[in-house]
Amino acid sequence: MTWFRRRPEPALPTFLVVGAMKCGTSSLHRYLDTHPQIGMSTVKETDWFLPDGPDDDPEHDLDWYRSLFDGHHPVRGETSPNYAKRHLFAGVPARAHELVPNARLVYVVRDPIARARSHFLHAVASGRRSLDDVERLLGPGDGGTHVLDTSRYHFQLQAWLTAWSMDDVLVVAAEDLWADRRATLARVFRFLGVDDGHDSSEFDEVVHVTADKFDEDAAPRLSLSDDLVGRMADYLAADADALRALTGRSFSSWSV
Numbered sequence: 488m489t490w491f492r493r494r495p496e497p498a499l500p501t502f503l504v505v506g507a508m509k510c511g512t513s514s515l516h517r518y519l520d521t522h523p524q525i526g527m528s529t530v531k532e533t534d535w536f537l538p539d540g541p542d543d544d545p546e547h548d549l550d551w552y553r554s555l556f557d558g559h560h561p562v563r564g565e566t567s568p569n570y571a572k573r574h575l576f577a578g579v580p581a582r583a584h585e586l587v588p589n590a591r592l593v594y595v596v597r598d599p600i601a602r603a604r605s606h607f608l609h610a611v612a613s614g615r616r617s618l619d620d621v622e623r624l625l626g627p628g629d630g631g632t633h634v635l636d637t638s639r640y641h642f643q644l645q646a647w648l649t650a651w652s653m654d655d656v657l658v659v660a661a662e663d664l665w666a667d668r669r670a671t672l673a674r675v676f677r678f679l680g681v682d683d684g685h686d687s688s689e690f691d692e693v694v695h696v697t698a699d700k701f702d703e704d705a706a707p708r709l710s711l712s713d714d715l716v717g718r719m720a721d722y723l724a725a726d727a728d729a730l731r732a733l734t735g736r737s738f739s740s741w742s743v
Contacts, residue, residue, distance in 0.1 A: 497550070498558030500528070502591040502679055503583065505647065506571025508637055509605040510595040510661040514693050516566040518672055521687040525679065526560030532567045536582040562679050564593075571643040574636040584650035591679060592651060596730070597661035598741040599638035599723040600716060606634050608709055618709060626715060627722035635722055641729040658734050665693075716742075 504512055504519075513531065520527035533555060534541045541547045556563040570579050571594065583590065596602075607624055610616035616624065624634050636642065640658075647656065657678040663671045668690050676683040711719075720743045727743045730736075 495554070496558035497553035498556045498563060499553060499587055500556055500563045500565050500590055501587075502562065502564040502593060503570065503587070504564060504566035504593045504595065506568040506594060506637075506643065507596055507602065507640065508568035508571075509602050509609060510568075510597040511664050511693075512566050512568050512595055515593075515595060515659075515664065515675075517692075518668075518687070518690055519564060519675070521689050522562075522676065522681055522685045524560065524681040524685075525562045525564065526557045527563070528555040528565035530555055531565075532569070533565050534567050534569050535565070536567070536579045536586075537569060537576050538578060562681055564679075571640075572633075572637055573643055573646040575633065580647045580650050588650075590655075592647060592656045593659060593675060593678070594640070594644060594647075594656060595659045595661055595664070596640045596738075598738075598743075599635075599640070599727055600719050600742050602661075603634050603638045603719065603723075604709065604711065606637060611709075621709065621711070622715065625711070625719060627718050635719065638723055639726040641726045641733060644730070644733070653733070658730070658736065660736070660738060662738075662740050719743075 504515060506512065516527055516531050519525050530541075533552065535547075535552050555565065569576060570583070573579065597605075603625060607616065607621065610620075610624070611618060624632055626632070627635060644656070644658075657675065659671060659675060669686065672685075672690065673683040676685060724743045727738065727741060731738060
């Protein structure tokens with residue numbers, strides 16, 4: 488008998504993993520893609536809804552975007568942490584709502600200070616920053632910084648809630664994904680309307696699939712002073728409390 492590979496059928500996503508950077512989105516993308524009812528985009532970070540689109544490349548048009556998804560899967564998603572950086576990229580939720588208004592949203596969050604520290608180490612390991620930049624990039628200063636604002640999850644989510652309701656948003660703590668992975672994934676599967684009993688050996692792995700991923704362990708060790716951590720916490724605390732109020736989650740392990 489001759490077997491033929493089924494040709495993909497271009498389609499649009501039914502859900503978006505919108506962030507946040509350094510919260511395990513690469514791993515989540517891979518875990519979701521193991522589910523037989525879910526088809527994840529063949530490019531992990533499409534950045535389709537950014538103001539200039541992916542790489543500002545004219546060939547990356549709507550046909551290109553649709554080609555990343557296989558319509559034979561009833562549930563389809565993509566993962567782009569830049570979607571939760573409203574301080575850098577304006578209008579992302581509006582563009583997304585115009586094209587996929589019924590999409591569901593998954594937002595992965597993490598202890599805000601731990602995420603910011605990891606974000607900074609990523610930049611150091613990539614060679615874009617040095618440890619001498621720590622105060623400038625992590626110190627709140629006048630009005631905060633790009634790194635810290637990426638950890639302001641309530642601030643980021645509010646931009647999406649101008650077009651979506653919380654009924655269509657699932658906030659996932661990275662700490663839960665690490666400590667109780669299968670139960671956390673079952674919750675994500677239920678939210679997406681697929682079989683929550685799915686399991687995979689890949690759930691035992693932590694993966695990094697982004698092309699621009701660097702090994703944080705390769706960067707010099709970073710020790711944050713108590714003064715800097717305190718100022719970071721002061722800047723992030725109100726936002727973390729607002730997220731708790733919005734979601735009804737305690738995020739009890741967080742440092743703020």
